Amino acid sequence: MIHDANTWFAERLSDHGIVTSYLEDHHPAAMPCLQVRRLDWANVAEEARRHQMRFVSLWAAEAGAHDEKALYAYMAFAHPEHRHVLLRTDLNQNDPALQDIGRHYVAAVRMQRSLQDMFGIRVEGLADTRQWLKHEHWPDDAHPMRRDFPATTRMQESDGEYAFIRAEGDGVYEYPVGPVHAGIIEPGHFRFHAVGEKILNMEERLGYVHKGVEKRFEGLTAAEGVRLAGRISGDSTVAHAWAFCQACENAAYLELPAYAVTLRAILCERERMANHIGDIGAICNDGGFAFMHVQMQRLREEMARMHRDIFGHRLLMDLIVPGGVACRLSSETAAVLAEDSRRMAAEVEQLRSIYADHPSIQERVIGSGTVSVEDATSVGLLGYAGRASGVYADERVEEAYPPYDKLNVRVPRGEFGDVATRVWVRFEEVAESARLICELLQALPEGAERVEFNAPEAGISGFDAIEGWRGEIAAWVRFGRNGVIDRYAVRDPSEINWLGLELAVREVPVPDFPLNNKSFNCSYSGNDL
Amino acid sequence: MIGLFTKIIQTGKRAEALGEAEHATELLGEQLGAAIRKKFQGSLAIREVDAGSCNGCELEIIAANNCYYDLERFGVHFVPSPRFADMLLVTGPVTRNMETALKMTYEATPNPKLVVAAGDCAINCGVFGKDHYAIAGSVADIIPVDAVIHGCPPTPTDIIRGILQAIEA
Numbered sequence: 001m002i003h004d005a006n007t008w009f010a011e012r013l014s015d016h017g018i019v020t021s022y023l024e025d026h027h028p029a030a031m032p033c034l035q036v037r038r039l040d041w042a043n044v045a046e047e048a049r050r051h052q053m054r055f056v057s058l059w060a061a062e063a064g065a066h067d068e069k070a071l072y073a074y075m076a077f078a079h080p081e082h083r084h085v086l087l088r089t090d091l092n093q094n095d096p097a098l099q100d101i102g103r104h105y106v107a108a109v110r111m112q113r114s115l116q117d118m119f120g121i122r123v124e125g126l127a128d129t130r131q132w133l134k135h136e137h138w139p140d141d142a143h144p145m146r147r148d149f150p151a152t153t154r155m156q157e158s159d160g161e162y163a164f165i166r167a168e169g170d171g172v173y174e175y176p177v178g179p180v181h182a183g184i185i186e187p188g189h190f191r192f193h194a195v196g197e198k199i200l201n202m203e204e205r206l207g208y209v210h211k212g213v214e215k216r217f218e219g220l221t222a223a224e225g226v227r228l229a230g231r232i233s234g235d236s237t238v239a240h241a242w243a244f245c246q247a248c249e250n251a252a253y254l255e256l257p258a259y260a261v262t263l264r265a266i267l268c269e270r271e272r273m274a275n276h277i278g279d280i281g282a283i284c285n286d287g288g289f290a291f292m293h294v295q296m297q298r299l300r301e302e303m304a305r306m307h308r309d310i311f312g313h314r315l316l317m318d319l320i321v322p323g324g325v326a327c328r329l330s331s332e333t334a335a336v337l338a339e340d341s342r343r344m345a346a347e348v349e350q351l352r353s354i355y356a357d358h359p360s361i362q363e364r365v366i367g368s369g370t371v372s373v374e375d376a377t378s379v380g381l382l383g384y385a386g387r388a389s390g391v392y393a394d395e396r397v398e399e400a401y402p403p404y405d406k407l408n409v410r411v412p413r414g415e416f417g418d419v420a421t422r423v424w425v426r427f428e429e430v431a432e433s434a435r436l437i438c439e440l441l442q443a444l445p446e447g448a449e450r451v452e453f454n455a456p457e458a459g460i461s462g463f464d465a466i467e468g469w470r471g472e473i474a475a476w477v478r479f480g481r482n483g484v485i486d487r488y489a490v491r492d493p494s495e496i497n498w499l500g501l502e503l504a505v506r507e508v509p510v511p512d513f514p515l516n517n518k519s520f521n522c523s524y525s526g527n528d529l
Numbered sequence: 530m531i532g533l534f535t536k537i538i539q540t541g542k543r544a545e546a547l548g549e550a551e552h553a554t555e556l557l558g559e560q561l562g563a564a565i566r567k568k569f570q571g572s573l574a575i576r577e578v579d580a581g582s583c584n585g586c587e588l589e590i591i592a593a594n595n596c597y598y599d600l601e602r603f604g605v606h607f608v609p610s611p612r613f614a615d616m617l618l619v620t621g622p623v624t625r626n627m628e629t630a631l632k633m634t635y636e637a638t639p640n641p642k643l644v645v646a647a648g649d650c651a652i653n654c655g656v657f658g659k660d661h662y663a664i665a666g667s668v669a670d671i672i673p674v675d676a677v678i679h680g681c682p683p684t685p686t687d688i689i690r691g692i693l694q695a696i697e698a
Contacts, residue, residue, distance in 0.1 A: 135626045144662050152660040155625070179630045182609030184577045184590050187627060208626045209581045212663030228656050234585025234682065278588075291533060297595035298543055304592065314592075314684060315585055354532045525583045528626075 005029040008082040012051055018043060023088065026461045027250045031399075033074075033086040033461070038098075041089055045075070045101035045108075053077040054380045054393055055105035055496075056084060056465070057474045058112065059489035060091075060119045062147045064459045064478055073098050073121065074489070075108070076463070076474060080398055084465055086476070091121065100125035107380050107496045118145040118214075133207040133528060136160030144215055151215050165203050167193040172200060175510070179208045183514075186524035190513075197509045202502055210528040217488035222248045222322040222453055225485055230317050233492055233526035238264075238271040239468025240526075241320040243475040243490065246401065248322050251462025251477055254453060258445035260324035261402045266337070266440050267316050267325070269433040272469035273344060274303045276384075276426040276433075279521050280348075283423055284355065286514040287364040295351055299344055306340050324450030329441075338441040345434035352427050365420040369504035369516035373415060381500045382493040383471025384425040385520055389417035389500075395467040407436060417504075422519040429469075455483030470494060470523065492526030544599040557686065561693045562603035568696055569615060571604045575692070576614035576638065580631045580668065581657075582621030585682040586648040590618065593685035600689065611638040616695065618688075619668045620647050622654035628665040635672045644668070645695045647678045647688060655681060 006029065010020045018040045026033035036044055048055070056076035063070040070090040078084045091098060100123050102109040110132055115121045117134035120143035134142070139158045143149060167174070175192035189205040213232060217225055222245070229244035230237040242264050249256065281296025304314040310333050311319055319327050329337065355361060371381065376389030386393060394411045396404040412428035414421040456462075461478040471493030480486030501520045505513055565573045577590055593600050594607065608614050611634045623631055635644070646668040649655040654667055668674055676698060678691030 137625075137629075142662075149662070151662060153662045155662060179627065180578055180611075180634055184587050184594075184607060186579050186582070186584050186587065187630065208630070209579070209621070209624055210626055210663050211581055211622065211624055211657045212661050213657070215663075216658060216661065231583040231585065231656050231681075234583035235588060237585070278591075291537070294596050295536065295540065297592070298540070298597070301592055301595045301597050308684075315588060315682065317585070317681070350532075350536065354536060357530075357532060523584065 006032050006083055006085065008079070009048070009051075009053075009077070009085040010034055013044060013047055016043070016047055018047070025459050026086070026463070027253060028462070031084040031086065031463050031465075033088055033463070035088050038089045038091065041073070042099035042101055042104070044087055045104040048077040049104045051079065053079045055107050056472070057489070057491035058101070058108050058115070059476065059491075060115050060121060060145070061478060061487040061489065064480055064486055071096050071119070071121075073115070074476065075101065076476075078393070078398065078465070080393070083399060084463065086463060095122075096120065097122040097124055099123075100127070102127055105380070106378060107499060110495065117143070119143055120146060130163055133210050135207055136162055144212060151212070151218070162205060164191045164205070165201065167200060171195050188524045192510065192513075194510055197511070199505050199508050199510055199513065202505050202513070204498055204502060206498065206524060207528050209525050211525075213529040214488060214490075217485050219484050219486075221484055222455060225488065226321055227318060229490075230320070232490065232529065233494075233523040234315065234317075235275055236271070236468045236470060236473070236492070236523065236526065237315055237317045238267045238320060239466055239473055240490070240492075241318075242268060243464060243466040243468070243473040244477070244488070245320055245322050246464040246466060247462045247475040247477040248453065248455075249462070250464050251460050251479060252454060252456045254323065254451070256324055256402070257447040257449070257451060258403065259447040260449050260451075262440050262445055263325045263327065263329070263449060264320055265403050266437055267311075267319055268466075268468070269437045269440075270303065270307065270341070271316055273341070273430050273433045274300055275469045276430045277303070277344070277348060279518060280423060280426055282521075283365070283419065283515060283518045284361055286518050287361045289355075289358060289361040292351060292355055292361070299347060303340075303344065306337070310337060321450065323453035324448070326450070328449050329444065334441045334444055338438050341434040341437040345431050348427065348430050362420070364512065364515060365423060366418060368419045368512050369508050369519065371417040371500055371504050373417065375503050376417060376500065379499045379503070380496055382496055383469070384422055384429065385497045385500045386471065387412055387425045388414040388421035390415045393472060395465045395472050399465050401464070401466070403440065407439060409436065419515055419519040455479050468493065470521075471497065490529070492523055494522035494524075494527045498522045498527060543596045544602065545597055557689055557693060558603055561605070561689060564693060564696050565604040569604065573605045573616065573692075573696065574608045574614045575605060575616045575618050576608055576611045576634070578617055578619045578631060578634050580619055580621045580627045580651070581624035581664070582648065582650060586620035586650075589682045589685055590620070590647070590688060593688045598685045598689065605692065611635075614638050614642070616643040616645060616692070618645050618647050618692070619672075620651050622650045622657045622659075623665045623668060623671045625663055625665045628671060631668075631671055643675045643695050644672055645676045645678060645691055646674045647691065648683055649679060649681045652677045652679065
């Protein structure tokens, strides 16, 4: 797993007179972390944009156990050929300020707002300075991610009002929805401006399910942390547990046996299938096509039962652990799982032809909620939302972490960017995941399912990017003294894809909003953390 | 269209006697249906409220409505507003940011009303922990609770059993 250092971006920056230094206490070297001067922060982002890099994430961390003085800001970018690169700069702890990168990467704006909320970092030149995760009733001086803010603090109630975007003019009306929604779904607030039945603008106000997950990780061992990671977004439990474990394993330079990574991928692909199947049904249901909904929920239930019988958990929770997996397949169960995956794919294919032949649903999905290739690229949409709009980032191909380094993952490439294309991508991915599962099961390697995980020394950090069913999950972990985590920063794909929904629903009739919302199906819990 | 009807006929009826679903013996659904007929004139309206869950519980509550469990056949239906609900089914540790919304939903539900806390987080905040700046508490810390459903997440059968317990209590 010890790759050569990736120096591509450092060289590009050096061409422009930006000095970087390579951090030795960060792994893996193929996804390096470069220290840059605070003054160069926005220039680095500008260079990344010029080199057509994708914005991955932005986070901050108080200095680790090894140097106690600083507060650091981090950002990460990815290039299809030159992989991920992390940048770090140190901030003045007493008056932390950072240059805005939102004018180069719009997806960074909400993350910068979160930095203001959680760390009290002032972002200079930030276009939108409203609070994000921190709601109005929190005290102004509460910055929960700072070390001098104990996790157990009971905050005082405070007053305030969120300044929603306003729209004025003849016939414009405002339409507040949530946080408690009409269906069995997560809470969040949507503020619609509509003229007639067309949406003029939709603004999201999230943060309702902010559970302080990142603070909660502090002081946990990796074995304790993975249970929490598996509940960042319950529908992505496998992918989040994998992202967390692999970040820890990268930090510790731990190479896993082939059996363990193969099983992780099988679990992750099953999770992808189950979620796509459930969502296709739900999208059709929102379009009034109950038949597909009933059929797809039936298939999803059959998958859940298969998972209960083979792995002991309907949603596949707590199966991935630091150092490997907590399950094994016998030759019989492997055959059953392969057969089931094949059968699911075949049934979905049959249902797809019925869906394609049904004009009343086709009329709803075709052309509804279009995101242009240009917008999708500018936001950096991930997963199926990106793949429907010409952005084809897939970490199974770009990072090709094991076992995907030995597989040829076919990524569906859509361009039209409407609900129909997002559904098409999901149909394609169900078939592809089934194929991958069968391929992996056919050549199930020998060996242990788990090796011992030993936490690295204090101050060592690790990064990785895992392709969950929603898209790339970027995870960064740093260990402190006594083998416990002192910071875990994770970026769920929803944090970026929520912006895609706002773009998609402009000019869409209000009744088609649920259809569009479901076609993105972003996680509230994964966004709010 | 012919494909659609063929698929419906091929699929057949998948709704099962509850309990069979999880290899249990009691016929939970029968009891539930009888209790709802007796106490709710055949119709129990439930408003689901996610007060901070990871969405795992939501997946299983949705599953309790799929064709295998088919809760509707016993008179249970999930409604879009608390204003015409008999029961609130609440998931998640209650976050500080959802505390007010949960209280308002409770207030908006007409009396008499039942509250069921579904999932370990709703009961004791689960992995997210009680003593935490972002967590207001378990569901019972915020509104009165009549019954609880254990599990992370509870299975659809657990959920149905929990609803039955709440209306029989």
